[in-house]
Amino acid sequence: MGKTAFLFPGQGSQYIGMAKDLYENSGDAKLLIESAEEIIGIKISDVMFNGPEDALKQTDITQPAIFIHSVILSNLLKTIRPDMAAGHSLGEYSALVASGAIQYHEAVSLVRLRGSAMLTAGIEQPGTMAAILGIEKSKLEEICTDVSKDFIVQCANFNSPGQIVISGSVEGVKKAMEIAKISGAKLVKELVVSGAFHSPLMFSAIDKLETKLEHTNFVDGKIPVYTNVSAKPVTSKDEIKSNLSKQLSAPVQWEDTIKNMIEDGATEFYEVGPGKVLQGLVKRINPNVNIFGIDKYTDLEKFI
Secondary structure (H helix, E strand, C coil): EEEEEEEEEECCCCCCCCCCCHHHHHHHHHHHHHHHHHHHCCCCHHHHHHCCCHHHHCCCHHHHHHHHHHHHHHHHCCCCCCEEECCCHHHHHHHHHHHHCCCCCHHHHHHHHHHHHHHHHHHHCCCEEEEECCCHHHHHHHHHHHHHCCCCEEEEEEECCEEEEEEECCHHHHHHHHHHHHHHCCCEEECCCCCCCHHHHHHHHHHHHHHHHHHHCCCCCCEEEEEEEEECCCCHHHHHHHHHHHHCCEEEEEEEEEHHHHHHHEEEEECCCCCCCCHHHHHCCCCCEEEEEECHHHHHHHCC
């Protein structure tokens, strides 16, 4: 029998109106949203349901919004039990809740702090990110290594074959973009982000996150979560904590994560949360596995 894997999206999957239908159709969803608002002290549902987009795009709002939406869905999906889970960057927190390694109310507080700390780091150490398509991984790593002799830049997300995101200082990213173009990249596009995520420019955020992690209660996960940092399955609470702090400045090994999950028997993947980003990536990594998306209440109804 093939195994079932839950995947949880990260930043960039938010949209105005997210989770509104869940709130309106499910008492459990309503409770989860209201308890999150009490914990983080803001009426985040207003921004989730009505925008404006500029507010929803702020990292300190985006992160808890996507997290809340994703966890509601995985809680309501009572008929499907995952054998393993993974989340893209922020999504790793949703995956850890699904694995039982951390309680929802503690994770909400942690995610809110992570978003705020990353936003502040982006203001204190301005940087940017860019998507580079159609270039070999080793070639792009070589370009980043060369440029980083003078500026800060590194590969930040290995998303799928030929789709890599780089991150670092504005000069570093722009220089690497130029060289990537000359080296034959099919598409080079700067991303609209509020900081250089998954790069050394996030170091100030790591300090704040580590302090918060120390005061957060983790237990060993009931199912393995394949972490961004190593792309390998982890259940130990100490390893989970250590990976969450490394994750802010280390690249997201998404392509290897999916390959490892498939190698370990995953044949059915469910993207649980807003948007369709991960479904597209999985199809590019391996077109032979089944991938489904669960975002709206109508998606849930098929499985309830």
